[in-house]
Amino acid sequence: MFRPVRPVRTLADVEAIEQTPLSALIQARSTYELFQASARENGEGVALTFLPDARGELPVERYTYAALLARINQIANTLHGLGVGPRDAIGILLPGCAEYHFALWGGEAAGIVQPLNPLLTVEKLSSLIKATGAKVLIAWADDDDAGIWRKLARLDADIRHILYVSHEGRTPDTSDIAAQVSSLNKLADQQPGDRLLSGRQIQPQDVAAYFHTGGTTGSPKLAVHTHAGQVYTAWASVQMQGLSPTDCAINGYPLFHVAGVLPGALACFSAGAEVVIPTAGLFRNKDVINHFWRLVETWRPTVMSAVPTVLAALLEVDPAGADTSSIRYFRTGASPLSPELAQRFKQHTGFRVHESLGMTEMTGISTITPPGLEAQAGSVGLRLPHSQLRIMKLDANGQPSAQEAAPHESGMVQFRSPNIFQGYLGNIDRQTYLTDDGWLITGDIGALSTEGLLKLQGRAKDLIIRSGHNIDPQVIEQALDSHPAVNSSAAVGAPDPYAGEVPVAFVTLKKGAWASAEELRAHAASHVDEPPARPRYVEILPSLPMTNVGKIFKPGLRDIAKSRYLENIVQALMRQKGVAESEWPNIKFEASLGFTLHDPHFTVSDQELAGLQREVRFIGADVRVVQQA
Structure with a gap:
């Protein structure tokens, strides 16, 4: 199992870990070997807990590390029996459940897993499956809000075998499905759990997974992950967060997303910690949010991670009366955390939120703010041990130049790291995302402090x-x-x-x-x-708005969108006060000035102005009033 080399609080701690070669720190060659190690060293420890409901009314499922490895072997052997080899893809179309992890890690032991977003349309799912050539699909047969089973009959893909999962014990309707349909669990029960029948010796550079880079991109864009990259992500996450067998995490991230699978789960498994899955709906389940603090009291997580949207939702749930003292570390990522939300969350819960940066192209994690490091909101942490991070100055066209930026100077964020992906599946020009010497061009704009903290300032792309x-x-x-x-x-x-x-x-x-x-x-x-x-x-x-070369100038449109945001708030205030529409203030946003409120009729009081300033604080802009006509 992976263990922290030393506590990490500063860049000097990261550099101290780097005094030992990475080859001496990581012996595991594959994700399968990680589970073998955890079963060997912590076989009776609890690895995985599935909560079928958030109220605690239904019996939970719990699996030790020994049982988890056995099920991984059984799933891998099932897939091997269906003809799946190391270069074959296995699609996974499931909600949150223990079987998702069996499918992920058993699938990687047999072939290449392809986690799929159940909310995608049939057309998008078909396109993704065609891109990998997956012939086996593991799918949910019970009713769910994504309508997974109803989508299967309409898939335009050459699926040969569908292995279904049902927690309700149902046999699904297969009348409109051409593929052979079988119960995953029934087939797996017939397989040995003590070994891989294939005898496969997984190599570090073998492909482990195809992860879709975003559920709403215009065309399939699949990132290729290796076993070595996933193993490194797990190891680095353990080092940066100090994970051990005494830890427990409630993981509500979707399991088709790298955040839920790799830093959110594999890191814990590699350290012998426990992962709790909060219902099939995960954090999308309103019951999970409404009962979150009681779940904390019951299951005693020590480390937590959630996107800012979930943090905002938790502000509506009173933690008073619940024992939340088990949590030692709260982390966020996936989207920017506003200073206001960070402050409100700490006031409401007592927990300081530590930011991180992860991306599919870096196998789930790029930087982490470790426990005990109190960085300002917007700082997404330190680089990982044995990785490299640099900021490159931008040229006149907004592209990275060959000149590295000074500390606190903005530029394009680039990484070179053991968990850089192998590239995108298909014919996508590698020079658009990788330099000739292996640096990942992230498209993010940021700056590095003298302490090594990365602060993101925007995106070069328009995502x-x-x-x-x-x-x-x-x-x-x-x-x-x-x-x-x-x-x-x-x-x-x-x-x-x-x-x-x-x-x-x-x-x-x-x-x-x-x-x-x-x-x-x-x-x-x-x-x-x-x-x-x-x-x-x-x-x-x-x-x-257009540039001088005839391209649409999106920064100008973003300024208009910001203006509209405050306009809606001000107009509601004017209606409430009964102010004639002809006297309403005019609002304009400019990146250099913030919001300017032209109010020649003196309709906004000082107290109301202070309220408006609070409303836009999360944007990082101020409101000033101009009262001359």
């Missing part, structure tokens, strides 16, 4: 990040462009105190055409696969 969901604006733009009245469109992220950003869109109409903004919003929503990517609103403009 909209909504509660950790990466949303490609092209998905929205393509949907809007398909409307006959639309001439041009652009989608950007608008500020939202709960989700960080929400997608909104701006359009121009064709000459002589007409459509309402609500009609266009509904049209976009009907053509965008995932609900998180559907625009909150669509605004029709006479023209879109």
